[in-house]
Amino acid sequence: MTPSQPPTPPPEDAVRPHVYDGIQEYDKRLPNWWLYTLYIMIVFWVGYWAYYEWFRAGPTDVQGVELALTRIETQKLASNTKLDDATLWQMSRTPAFVEAGRATFAANCVACHLPSLRGKSENPSAIGPDLTDQIWIHGGKPTEVHALITQGVLAKGMPTWGPVLGQKKISEVVAYVLSKHHEGEPITIDPAAPATPAAATP
Numbered sequence: 318m319t320p321s322q323p324p325t326p327p328p329e330d331a332v333r334p335h336v337y338d339g340i341q342e343y344d345k346r347l348p349n350w351w352l353y354t355l356y357i358m359i360v361f362w363v364g365y366w367a368y369y370e371w372f373r374a375g376p377t378d379v380q381g382v383e384l385a386l387t388r389i390e391t392q393k394l395a396s397n398t399k400l401d402d403a404t405l406w407q408m409s410r411t412p413a414f415v416e417a418g419r420a421t422f423a424a425n426c427v428a429c430h431l432p433s434l435r436g437k438s439e440n441p442s443a444i445g446p447d448l449t450d451q452i453w454i455h456g457g458k459p460t461e462v463h464a465l466i467t468q469g470v471l472a473k474g475m476p477t478w479g480p481v482l483g484q485k486k487i488s489e490v491v492a493y494v495l496s497k498h499h500e501g502e503p504i505t506i507d508p509a510a511p512a513t514p515a516a517a518t519p
């Protein structure tokens with residue numbers, strides 16, 4: 318066998334001066350695809366790091382998981398057709414419902430109950446009663462509040478919202494009102510309230 322000759326390098330690739338264990342290397346330029354991948358990674362890294370670490374704009378892993386769980390919980394509640402006190406309390410602790418309810422309240426209820434929900438307690442010339450205190454005219458259980466908003470008290474100037482808003486928006490607005498309350502807090506019936514609560518009238 319004839320000893321094989323080392324391949325002659327292309328003229329542009331100089332041989333680097335060092336030798337290790339008899340091995341020499343060409344001074345080869347890195348291929349463009351490799352270099353561009355590196356540059357793109359560097360640019361991406363700066364953006365990624367800035368987004369998550371400097372500005373903390375993106376959710377952390379923990380927040381991401383919590384967000385996903387909230388979304389699942391929200392969907393479960395939204396598809397729950399049986400509305401009971403427990404479901405409404407749970408909705409009132411779920412930001413998606415409270416936020417939606419806040420918007421409905423701002424569009425329909427603030428004229429009488431004021432943006433603070435405090436109505437007459439804040440401004441005696443307001444039409445609607447305070448919805449944040451523990452004194453209720455028509456009962457403070459979530460289902461009672463829901464029924465009252467649905468039916469209204471026309472004689473006293475509280476409109477009938479059932480046909481206007483529909484079931485979903487009323488549940489959300491109840492969640493918003495309840496978000497100003499705590500489950501298990503005392504419910505006092507206004508001593509000046511009429512004997513028959515409106516929620517019980519057809």
Ligand code: HEC
Nearest residue numbers: 425426429444445446453454455456466470473474475490
């Ligand atoms: C035109 C004025 C007006 C608007 C608008 C209005 N309300 Fe009322 N609301 C009243 C009045 C007046 C009462 C008190 C009824 C009574 O004395 O029986 C009341 C009572 C209530 C009660 C019962 C409070 C209790 O102590 O039992 C709830 C709950 C309520 N409103 C929620 C709402 C929501 C939610 C909206 C918006 C979707 C809304 N109201 C819009 C005037 C209004």
